[in-house]
Amino acid sequence: MSLEQLKLSKPLISAMTAAGYLSPKEIQARSMSRILGGQDIIAVGPEGCGKSTTYVLGVLMRIKYGFEEAPRALILVPSKERVLEVVEQFNLLNRNASIRIIGIHADGGMEQQINEITDGVDIIVAVPSRARAIYLKLGLNTNKIQMFVVDDAAEMVRSGMQLPINELANSIQKCQHLIFTEVMHDRLYKMIDPFMKLPTLIEVEELNEKQAETHTQLLYHVPNFRTKLNLLNLLLKDEEVFDKVVVFVNTRLTAQTLSKDLFDGKAADVFVYKPLFFDEAGFDAIEDFKEVAEARVLIVANENLPSLDLTGIPFIFHFELPEQKEIYLNRVVKKQDDGDVVAITFTTDLELPTVKKIEQAIGQRIEIADLPEGLLVEEVNKTASQKKKLTQAQVEEEAHQDAAFHKRKESNTKTTNYGIGQKAIMNKKKKHG
Structure with a gap:
């Protein structure tokens, strides 16, 4: 399958090719059409299978222009390191200079982060606790959110982040929800069930081709x-x-x-x-x-x-x-x-x-x-x-x-x-x- 078959824009295909992505991963091939169609999805796959790139492409395809009055995509990740990685991935693939992307984590000053958001932003990548704290201080307007993404969702549950995730999800009246995780289990279902709308479950497995001889x-x-x-x-x-x-x-x-x-x-x-x-x-x-x-x-x-x-x-x-x-x-x-x-x-x-x-x-x-x-x-x-x-x-x-x-x-x-x-x-x- 070629990148063109994902129905991406020409600037995104060009950015993917320049970044060394010559063909789509399985998870991108199976989920991109649903993301572009506005469906809620739960994407399950191992580390390194392309989950982050999938939602970065999906967000950039659906948010085609910048300078709206409030953010339109909120992406939650479990740590500062992941915030920086995802923002870097957006900057690598985004060819639209009008789209403003910022990362929010606990190490930054909250007042400064609130000022960055109120000055204007289109895509926010944040840890749940800090995003919730800014929302409670009325610094995060969720009325325009079109896409709500939870990455490394199983890790979020393991770290006890369910409460801020659910509060933020419930603050959004209507949007598309994308969940990306390495595994699905009952505790994770309990977290996302209140806000997901008939999601499609997409699972991929990428085992090492060479089997180790084990006991x-x-x-x-x-x-x-x-x-x-x-x-x-x-x-x-x-x-x-x-x-x-x-x-x-x-x-x-x-x-x-x-x-x-x-x-x-x-x-x-x-x-x-x-x-x-x-x-x-x-x-x-x-x-x-x-x-x-x-x-x-x-x-x-x-x-x-x-x-x-x-x-x-x-x-x-x-x-x-x-x-x-x-x-x-x-x-x-x-x-x-x-x-x-x-x-x-x-x-x-x-x-x-x-x-x-x-x-x-x-x-x-x-x-x-x-x-x-x-x-x-x-x-x-x-x-x-x-x-x-x-x-x-x-x-x-x-x-x-x-x-x-x-x-x-x-x-x-x-x-x-x-x-x-x-x-x-x-x-x-x-x-x-």
């Missing part, structure tokens, strides 16, 4: 931390299968907490790697854990963790996903003579973007396992007395945070009928042969 991986999708704990308790009850296990969490404090919560802290075979307190049951060396037969479970924090030799450990659990995907990849990509390993990951909605980055890197989807029978799936809510202390806005925000996980798409569902015990046994023939 067996299984993914459990659960709604919250407490359900993760219940799931780990339930699985580890099978001492025959899970006879030697390393559980990874992100901080040493979480490791201590988990050691006390597992089996109500009464298990004599659960230990912490380099515990915070001298009187806690733990090991300072992974080799010592391997050699002690009575030690079955070792909880390890990713925080300031040197490289560990996991050779001989048949099961590794990622109770929490590390922020850097490379840490995870180093544990699941097969190395010479490291034996049979099953890598089991627990993820909530907020961790799904990291899962997508991992899948993109290894060139394959991680198999989703069915939640076992008997698992207690918990919803975490504040008590009535706590809620009385919140403002109505805070209560509404809390409702966005308390979400049950949504039904998976058919393409994401489990592809085999093997239970975790069966799968483990097949990968441990030397034990059960």
